[in-house]
Amino acid sequence: MKVKNAMGIALTAMLGISLLAGCGEKPAATETGAEVNGEQVAKIGYIGFLSGGGAAYGEAQKKGLELALEELNETNKGNLKIELLIEDSAGKKESAINAANKLINQDNVVAVIGPTLSGEMFAAGPIANDAETPIFGISNTAEGINDIGEYVFRNSLPESIAVPKAIEAAVNKFNIKKVAVIYCKNDDFSVSGFKTMKATAEKMNLEILGEETVSTGDVDFSAQLTKIKASNPDAILVSTLYKEGSLIVKKARELGLNVPIIGGNGFNNPQVVEIAGEAAEGLVVATPFSPEKQDENVQNFVKAFEAKYGKKPDQFAAQAYDGLYIIAQSLLKTGNADDRNALRDELAKLADFNGVSGKLSFDEKRNPVAVPVVVTIKDGKFVPFE
Numbered sequence: 578m579k580v581k582n583a584m585g586i587a588l589t590a591m592l593g594i595s596l597l598a599g600c601g602e603k604p605a606a607t608e609t610g611a612e613v614n615g616e617q618v619a620k621i622g623y624i625g626f627l628s629g630g631g632a633a634y635g636e637a638q639k640k641g642l643e644l645a646l647e648e649l650n651e652t653n654k655g656n657l658k659i660e661l662l663i664e665d666s667a668g669k670k671e672s673a674i675n676a677a678n679k680l681i682n683q684d685n686v687v688a689v690i691g692p693t694l695s696g697e698m699f700a701a702g703p704i705a706n707d708a709e710t711p712i713f714g715i716s717n718t719a720e721g722i723n724d725i726g727e728y729v730f731r732n733s734l735p736e737s738i739a740v741p742k743a744i745e746a747a748v749n750k751f752n753i754k755k756v757a758v759i760y761c762k763n764d765d766f767s768v769s770g771f772k773t774m775k776a777t778a779e780k781m782n783l784e785i786l787g788e789e790t791v792s793t794g795d796v797d798f799s800a801q802l803t804k805i806k807a808s809n810p811d812a813i814l815v816s817t818l819y820k821e822g823s824l825i826v827k828k829a830r831e832l833g834l835n836v837p838i839i840g841g842n843g844f845n846n847p848q849v850v851e852i853a854g855e856a857a858e859g860l861v862v863a864t865p866f867s868p869e870k871q872d873e874n875v876q877n878f879v880k881a882f883e884a885k886y887g888k889k890p891d892q893f894a895a896q897a898y899d900g901l902y903i904i905a906q907s908l909l910k911t912g913n914a915d916d917r918n919a920l921r922d923e924l925a926k927l928a929d930f931n932g933v934s935g936k937l938s939f940d941e942k943r944n945p946v947a948v949p950v951v952v953t954i955k956d957g958k959f960v961p962f963e
Contacts, residue, residue, distance in 0.1 A: 619687050619914035620660045621904060622680030624673055624701065626693035627665040630794065630820050633848040634693050634893050638715060639663065640886055641897030642690070648881070649905065657914060659905065666692050673697035677704040677712075687915050688713060688904055690897070694818075695719035696765035702729050711921045715900040716893055718842045719769035723942045728921050730943045732900050732934065733842075736770045736816075739863035739949045740841055741777045744814070746951040746962055747839050747861045748781060753812045755784040757805040759798075759825060760816035762790040770816030770841035778814070786810050791821055798828045806834050816841040823852035830856035837861060845892040850957050861962055863949040865934040866895040869960050870950070878933040891959075892934075899932035906930070 623642060625635035646661060662684050664676035673692040680686045681704065688711040692701050698717045705712035706726030714722055714731030718739070723729055747753060756778055761767035771788075778785055786808035789801035802825070805813060813829065815822055815838060822844050829838065840862045850857050868879045868889045878898065882890040890898075904920075907927070911919040928938045938946045951962040 617657050617914035618660065619657060619908055620662055620684060621901075622662045622664065622676075622684060622686040622689040622691075624664045624666050624676045624680070624689060624691035624693070624697070626668040626697075627663075629667045629669075631668045631694070631818050633819065633846050634716060635665070637846065637891050637893040638691070638693060638897035640882070641890065641894035642901050644882060644885055644894075645898045645901040647885075649902075657905075657909060659908075662686060666694075666697055668694055668697070670697055670700035673701040674704060677701040681705060681708045681710050685915075686710070687908070687917055687920060690715060690900055690904070692717075693893075694764075694766060695722060695769065698722055698729075699725070699765055702726070705729070709921070710917050711904075711924055713900055713904060713924075715896045716842075717766075719766045720772070721769075723944050727943075728917075730924055730939065732896055732903065732932075732937055732945050734863075734865050734945055734947055734949055736766075736773045736841055738947075739865075740770060740773045742949050743839050743861050743863035743951050744774065744777050744781070746863075747812060747837050748783070750962075751812065751837050753783065753837065755786055755810050756812045756814055757787045757789070757808055757810040758785060758814045758816070759789040759791065759801055759805065761793055761818065761821060763792050764818065766843065767816045767818065767841070770843070774814045774816055774839075774841070791817065791825070793818065793821060795821060796824060798825050799832070802829050802832050802834060805829075806832055810836060812837040812839060814839050816843070818843045819846045819848050820852065823849045823857070826860060827853045827856040842892075845959075847888070847891055850954060857954045857957075860954045861951065862953075862959075863951050864892045864959070865945075865947055865949050866890075866892045867950050867952055867959060867961060869958070874931065875933050895933045899930070899934050899937070902932060903927060903930055903937075 627635040666673040690713050693716050695717045702725040706728045711728050716733050717731050718733050718736045760771035838860050844862045845864045907923040910923050930937045935947050940946050952959045953962040
């Protein structure tokens with residue numbers, strides 16, 4: 578039995594929108610803006626990290642998008658059909674660029690969701706912006722994303738908002754005075770997170786004992802963590818994607834580094850618990866979404882997601898889910914399924930959107946205005962940090 582989300586029912590009832598999931602067998606290509614059985618057809622592209630070392634991010638996003646589409650299709654029909662065209666970037670900038678070019682110039686999508694990684698957005702974002710096609714980041718948290726251009730949006734909270742909240746909460750609870758930092762040096766997102774961590778630590782007058790670097794794909798962090806242990810920090814700040822970050826946490830505990838570990842946005846994925854196991858206990862991060870939040874929209878979304886996929890949604894699924902709702906809402910207000918410029922202008926007006934990731938508005942630079950929640954891992958689950 579499927580559990581319908583109250584937000585989906587309310588939104589579709591208000592807008593009269595019908596959406597068709599782009600899962601399973603791929604539908605035949607349709608001209609954007611064409612009418613089929615009285616419905617306008619709008620094609621939306623999604624560029625996701627669906628294969629490779631960070632595929633858990635993309636898979637979570639894809640599930641969130643598919644659930645949103647299914648709910649909207651079930652609750653209202655006859656006005657607008659959205660086809661979701663999915664491209665796998667494998668976390669590579671070149672692939673993200675190729676996918677953006679294909680979706681925009683060959684498939685004629687009215688908007689693009691993704692790519693997953695900030696580095697991919699820095700590569701593909703200019704393609705969309707130059708083509709005057711809205712591109713909507715659902716997991717891009719690095720600084721400077723919206724500086725790419727006026728057609729670039731995101732509902733993912735920048736690290737500059739989330740990271741300070743997590744550090745502040747941990748410092749206050751554990752009386753932290755000195756920290757060590759470890760980050761991935763060849764990933765734009767991780768470097769941006771590191772810069773925010775360092776700036777936050779300095780602002781809070783924390784002593785930074787050392788800065789260690791790793792690279793994506795690394796599996797042995799013994800040397801870096803041995804140096805960190807020798808410096809005797811009160812806490813460790815980690816800015817990486819989930820795979821490397823999980824292994825860092827695991828090795829730190831194996832080496833006897835039993836101090837608080839504060840992570841960036843890359844840790845907001847259940848894979849952290851699967852990879853790090855018990856070592857993940859106590860990890861502190863900030864997120865715009867918690868499946869444990871006692872909110873009707875959130876709990877209906879969690880139930881629906883669990884009913885469909887057999888597990889709880891994470892931040893990446895939630896932001897993808899909200900992202901499609903935001904685009905659908907804005908697209909319906911334009912009254913035109915293929916007007917990229919009208920969609921861009923409507924997106925820029927977004928205010929007080931009540932999604933599963935919380936209430937969201939855009940500022941003048943199209944950055945999200947929202948409040949993150951600080952969580953910790955307890956008994957293998959992300960729960961509010963208290």
